[in-house]
Amino acid sequence: MIEADGVGRTFTVRRQVVHAVRDLSFRVAAGEFAACLGPNGAGKSTTIKMLTGILTPTSGRVTVAGLDPSRRRTALARRIGVVFGQRTTLWWDLPLRDSLELVRLLYKVDRKVFRERLDEMADLLDLGGFLRTPVRQLSLGQRMRGDITAALLHDPAVLVLDEPTIGLDVVSKAEVRDFLRRLNAERGTTVLLTTHDLGDVERLCRRVLLIDHGRLAFDGTVDDLRATAPGRASIEDVVADLYLRSRGTPRTPHPAPLPARDLPSETA
Amino acid sequence: MSPGHGAAVSLYPLLAWYGFRRHATYWTAALAGAFTNTVFGVLRAYVLIALWQARPGLGGYDVAAAVTFTFLTQAFIGPMQLFGGGLDLPQRIRSGDVALDLVRPAPLQAWCLSEDLGRAAYLFAVRGLPPALVGALLFGLAAPRAPAAFLASVVLGVVVSFGWRYIVALATCWVMDDRGLATLSMVLTTFFSGLMLPLAIFPGWFGDLARALPWSAMAQVPADVYLGTAEPGGALAFQAGWAAVLIALGALMTGAARRKVVIQGG
Amino acid sequence: MIRTYALLAWTWTRAAAQYRLSFTLVTLGAFVVGGLDIAVIWVIFANTDTLAGFALSEVMLLYGASQLAFALADLLFGNVDRISQHIRAGTLDVMLIRPASPFAQVAADRFSPHRIGRAAQAAVVLGVALARLEIPLGRVWMVPVMVASGAVIFTALFTLGGALQFLLTDAPEVANAFTYGGAMLNQYPLSVYDARIVRGLTFVLPLAFVNWQPGLYVLGRPDPLGLPSWTGLLSPAVALALAAVAALAWRAGIRRYRSTGS
Numbered sequence: 001m002i003e004a005d006g007v008g009r010t011f012t013v014r015r016q017v018v019h020a021v022r023d024l025s026f027r028v029a030a031g032e033f034a035a036c037l038g039p040n041g042a043g044k045s046t047t048i049k050m051l052t053g054i055l056t057p058t059s060g061r062v063t064v065a066g067l068d069p070s071r072r073r074t075a076l077a078r079r080i081g082v083v084f085g086q087r088t089t090l091w092w093d094l095p096l097r098d099s100l101e102l103v104r105l106l107y108k109v110d111r112k113v114f115r116e117r118l119d120e121m122a123d124l125l126d127l128g129g130f131l132r133t134p135v136r137q138l139s140l141g142q143r144m145r146g147d148i149t150a151a152l153l154h155d156p157a158v159l160v161l162d163e164p165t166i167g168l169d170v171v172s173k174a175e176v177r178d179f180l181r182r183l184n185a186e187r188g189t190t191v192l193l194t195t196h197d198l199g200d201v202e203r204l205c206r207r208v209l210l211i212d213h214g215r216l217a218f219d220g221t222v223d224d225l226r227a228t229a230p231g232r233a234s235i236e237d238v239v240a241d242l243y244l245r246s247r248g249t250p251r252t253p254h255p256a257p258l259p260a261r262d263l264p265s266e267t268a
Numbered sequence: 269m270s271p272g273h274g275a276a277v278s279l280y281p282l283l284a285w286y287g288f289r290r291h292a293t294y295w296t297a298a299l300a301g302a303f304t305n306t307v308f309g310v311l312r313a314y315v316l317i318a319l320w321q322a323r324p325g326l327g328g329y330d331v332a333a334a335v336t337f338t339f340l341t342q343a344f345i346g347p348m349q350l351f352g353g354g355l356d357l358p359q360r361i362r363s364g365d366v367a368l369d370l371v372r373p374a375p376l377q378a379w380c381l382s383e384d385l386g387r388a389a390y391l392f393a394v395r396g397l398p399p400a401l402v403g404a405l406l407f408g409l410a411a412p413r414a415p416a417a418f419l420a421s422v423v424l425g426v427v428v429s430f431g432w433r434y435i436v437a438l439a440t441c442w443v444m445d446d447r448g449l450a451t452l453s454m455v456l457t458t459f460f461s462g463l464m465l466p467l468a469i470f471p472g473w474f475g476d477l478a479r480a481l482p483w484s485a486m487a488q489v490p491a492d493v494y495l496g497t498a499e500p501g502g503a504l505a506f507q508a509g510w511a512a513v514l515i516a517l518g519a520l521m522t523g524a525a526r527r528k529v530v531i532q533g534g
Numbered sequence: 535m536i537r538t539y540a541l542l543a544w545t546w547t548r549a550a551a552q553y554r555l556s557f558t559l560v561t562l563g564a565f566v567v568g569g570l571d572i573a574v575i576w577v578i579f580a581n582t583d584t585l586a587g588f589a590l591s592e593v594m595l596l597y598g599a600s601q602l603a604f605a606l607a608d609l610l611f612g613n614v615d616r617i618s619q620h621i622r623a624g625t626l627d628v629m630l631i632r633p634a635s636p637f638a639q640v641a642a643d644r645f646s647p648h649r650i651g652r653a654a655q656a657a658v659v660l661g662v663a664l665a666r667l668e669i670p671l672g673r674v675w676m677v678p679v680m681v682a683s684g685a686v687i688f689t690a691l692f693t694l695g696g697a698l699q700f701l702l703t704d705a706p707e708v709a710n711a712f713t714y715g716g717a718m719l720n721q722y723p724l725s726v727y728d729a730r731i732v733r734g735l736t737f738v739l740p741l742a743f744v745n746w747q748p749g750l751y752v753l754g755r756p757d758p759l760g761l762p763s764w765t766g767l768l769s770p771a772v773a774l775a776l777a778a779v780a781a782l783a784w785r786a787g788i789r790r791y792r793s794t795g796s
Contacts, residue, residue: 296704296705297704297705297707299705300702300705300706300707300708301707303707303708303711304707304708304710304711304715307711307715308711308715308718311715311718311719311727314726314727314728314731315578315585315722315726317726318585318586318722318725318726319578319581319582319585322582322583322584322585323581323582326581447560448556448559448560448563451563451567452563455566455567455570458570459570459573459574464570464574465574465577465578469577469580469581470577471577471580471581
């Protein structure tokens with residue numbers, strides 16, 4: 001469902017070429033739930049932007065839902081849903097309900113289908129209490145639930161979330177996680193999220209992609225991840241180890257000798 | 269002299285310096301503003317040249333004086349903040365942070381004035397000089413008649429401008445729609461400061477009124493001092509008078525704002 | 535694209551209409567602020583009978599036509615000049631993940647219907663000028679054509695200014711010099727300006743086709759530069775050509791954004 005083949009992305013900052021992402025290759029199969037981890041500035045957001053068509057890669061090839069995001073941006077937009085944890089895709093001054101209605105019209109979702117989906121989502125995400133509230137007055141947790149609803153109204157095959165649980169309290173986090181798990185399990189929606197919260201990884205994902213210095217530093221299951229540091233009790237320590245290990249080595253020529261391997265696609 | 273008093277004396281220059289530095293970080297915006305002010309200056313100059321060709325000597329200016337007037341007033345837009353704003357106060361009132369400002373031992377108005385003088389000094393250099401230089405290159409500008417008096421007049425103009433903007437900003441405490449107020453202030457300032465046309469050519473009683481209002485102290489009067497079309501002593505006294513009135517009014521409003529915000533809690 | 539625009543604009547209009555009093559006041563404010571320009575013209579003509587060879591009614595015609603064109607462009611597409619804010623706040627990213635034209639989304643974002651106040655003020659001035667001038671029917675048909683072409687030219691300018699902001703994200707004010715500067719420039723007969731400037735405005739940045747050339751045709755006056763009287767009839771063609779250039783520049787801007795990720 002998501003394919004990256006030798007994807008690279010350079011930026012020119014003050015006449016110096018910076019490699020934000022280099023030679024990144026991975027595949028996420030349909031129906032998978034994958035998390036993309038990595039320290040700040042590792043290239044996660046750049047990767048997300050290339051997958052969603054906001055940014056054009058400088059090298060390599062990306063295919064999402066069968067489309068090249070940078071060439072077929074609009075067509076892709078109808079097949080994927082995107083959620084940004086740090087900013088909203090809703091209209092700040094409009095009530096949530098009006099924002100969702102606008103999304104419906106922009107994505108040309110049939111009115112009847114919209115009503116059914118909204119009812120379902122309102123039930124699952126408990127939106128009822130704040131559908132009439134302007135988005136700027138929503139709490140972060142309410143806003144995030146609204147944003148997830150907006151991203152799913154057109155029933156996309158892929159949902160990409162950039163730090164969806166950032167800043168949420170324990171209860172909101174649990175609600176969002178629970179919803180995403182059900183979405184993936186019951187509807188078969190492919191989910192890719194980035195996060196700094198390892199609780200997201202442990203509770204949601206079987207698959208972990210660890211990006212550091214713009215490269216894929218680890219690709220495997222959560223259990224594989226634990227196996228890289230058998231002595232460690234918590235997954236936080238394991239990941240901290242990985243980050244530190246790759247920081248200890250210089251950026252060139254290769255970050256860290258970590259077990260990077262491709263998972264065979266679970267569904268063909 | 270108590271040590272506390274000594275600290276207060278050095279506080280305000282320091283605040284002015286901070287104001288200067290804070291605006292220096294937005295140098296690209298300032299240069300873009302200077303560019304815009306210059307382009308508009310050229311356009312306005314041609315309109316005035318056409319008017320003065322039809323009516324030579326109008327309002328006591330010759331063509332060269334009218335052109336100089338145009339570029340001077342364009343140069344004043346930045347330092348005198350003729351389009352309004354320049355103060356953080358409205359945002360701080362809306363967010364409630366102003367309560368913190370009002371309980372500080374230093375008076376809020378003096379605090380803001382110091383920062384604003386620093387801002388004006390920076391914008392005088394970065395947004396004031398480019399339009400004047402381009403004007404001089406394209407049209408040739410008249411030299412200042414009394415440079416020292418002109419500088420004093422510019423400083424007093426900034427104080428009058430601050431006094432007015434402070435009142436407008438503080439009114440946010442009582443008026444819900446501060447955007448409407450800002451627009452009203454901008455209309456009054458741009459029209460009655462002499463920015464759009466010299467007040468000297470406003471006809472009859474309307475002209476007398478326009479020349480007596482505080483806004484004329486922000487652009488018309490300093491420009492007249494520069495051109496020698498106003499007697500410096502009287503001009504500076506006029507500006508100082510309005511500065512005193514507006515600052516006093518602002519001080520009264522600060523007291524009222526403190527009672528409203530600190531005692532009633534917003 | 536039109537559908538997206540209409541949708542978003544309608545939503546914002548409904549949002550604005552919820553605060554009826556505020557909406558009325560701001561619309562009246564826009565009317566009054568526009569009236570300030572006409573006050574300046576009034577002061578000028580209190581001092582002289584003609585400005586660069588044009589009488590008050592003729593200047594009012596030129597002013598009314600260009601300001602109406604500008605106000606319409608500003609009402610419908612003026613928000614394109616907020617593109618640098620969208621770039622800095624990251625909201626352009628949000629627009630790019632939607633299946634709709636980013637141009638329509640930026641132009642319609644925070645659509646402010648109160649700007650109609652400014653258009654109304656300009657329309658009043660234009661109406662008064664037409665009533666005083668008694669222009670023959672054979673030429674008066676050019677007035678609506680001139681306003682429409684002018685609106686397209688100003689829209690193209692707003693778009694070019696927006697495209698420029700992809701390069702000058704930190705200094706969006708530079709673009710204002712062209713859009714608002716262009717509007718101010720056209721308030722007066724171009725004969726007040728130096729002939730070199732007027733040539734530049736005819737052949738390079740074709741602001742002379744907003745109201746000057748077609749205005750000369752409507753008024754039945756010869757062009758000071760000696761161009762034939764039918765030059766004014768070219769306004770619609772010039773407007774479309776400039777719109778095409780602006781569309782290309784905008785596309786280039788979006789492409790640059792997606793390839794630099796600023």
